[in-house]
Amino acid sequence: KINHNGTVKKYGTWDSEQPKHYQTDVLRRLAVNYLDRKASGSKPFFLSVAPLAPHVEAGDRIRAKYGAYSPRPAPRHKGAFSDRKLPRPPSFDEPVVRDKPRHIRKFDRMSAADTRRVRTRYRAQLESLLAVDEMVGAIVKKLRDSGELANTTIMFTSDNGYFNGEHRIRTGKIHPYEPSIRVPLIIRGPGFPAGRTIGQAVSNVDWAPTIMRAARARAGLTMDGRPVQELVRDPKSGDWRQLLFETGPKGKQRWYAAVRGARYKYIKHSNGEVELYDRKKDPHELASRHADPAYRDVRARLAKRLKELRHCSGRSCWGLRPASGKDDPVGEPIDNPPETSPGAATASATGGGSGGEAEGPEGDTGLPVTGLALGGLLALGGGTALAGIGLRAVKRRRRADAG
DSSP, X not given: OEEETTEEEOOSBTTBOOGGGOHHHHHHHHHHHHHHHHTTSSSOOEEEEOOOTTSOOOSHHHHHHHOSSOOOOOGGGTTTTTTOOOEEOTTBTOSOOTTXXXXXXXXXXXXXXXXXXXXXXXXXXXXXXXXXXXXXHXXXXXXXXXXXXXXXXXXXXXXXXXOSSBTTOOSOSOSSSHHHHOOOEEEEBTTBOTTOOOOSOOOGGGHHHHHHHHHTOOOSSOOSSOOHXXXXXXXXXXXXXXXXXXXXXXXXXXXXXXXXXXXEEEEEETTSOEEEEETTTOTTOOXXXXXXXXXXXXXXXXXXXXXXXXXXXXXXXXXXXXXXXXXXXXXXXXXXOOOOOTTOOBOOOSOOOSOSEESSSSXXXXXXXXXXXXXXXXXXXXXXXXSOEEEEEEEOOOOTTOO
């Protein structure tokens, strides 16, 4: 069901697959139709498209019929990744979790059946993203055909990552580890040079100021994020930046708050347990250093910064360059940002990729996702995130001297 300006329209039925009513395809047609009406006009436009894929569907009847663990790909794409190997990074089915909080220590090692379920879901996620890939291509083609592609800013991103067996976590996203908090971010448009990849951390709090900057608009409220355009213009301006991510407070439910820089991640759980990872030495977060005396000062500084970030507003959330002018060890960059292929207009977070070994000899995950709730940028037009993917287009006002 889709709400069309107050009128709810039903497409197909839950118990019968009708290819023309596959949700991603319906959204693609509606998006292209919107651009048909708006792209060539004189007024700015904003388009946000967020398909369900690669999420699973809700409802007991639907899950009983189509499977509780896998999203549904478009009928034409079923089986497209039936032989894809499941990625197995070093954190997959983590053998030793005594450094982890209590709720992770309770997880048993993964069984063969667990691995089969995760593999089946992973393949279905990839297959469901093929229709998203086609949708992105159709939207970009429509903008190009209308003559407005060069005048449009496109942001391709996701709401969250996902676990496929890392740290013994079979499914879900509500944990502070890299597979959950890292998502892709690809930006194409004015002010974003083709082929540029930046290594600074960015977050979803940066999306609104980035859109405001692209639209030359002024925000009516204080924004905690910063425009990605500034990081593209000055790649070193955010090297020391640290970001807040949290899942609470939630009353009596378990939640956490955490701060992540380019090198360190500090996590405080609602029951008082803490974790500290040195991602330069331990990119897969296999050994928490929270009890290591050598990291005592780092832990104290990050705990202080976490408290500041949870109550900051506006520019105070950005982080400050150390007075000495040297890199603060807490925010020290891990390495240089990776190169990207020519023609990709991108902005990324600290690099790294999904890494590790897959079941096959090549270790190819098929999804080179890098970045934090941030970005690891890829060529535009690929289905790249294992989460609800959003495509946003903002048409800039033409300059008075535009040709």
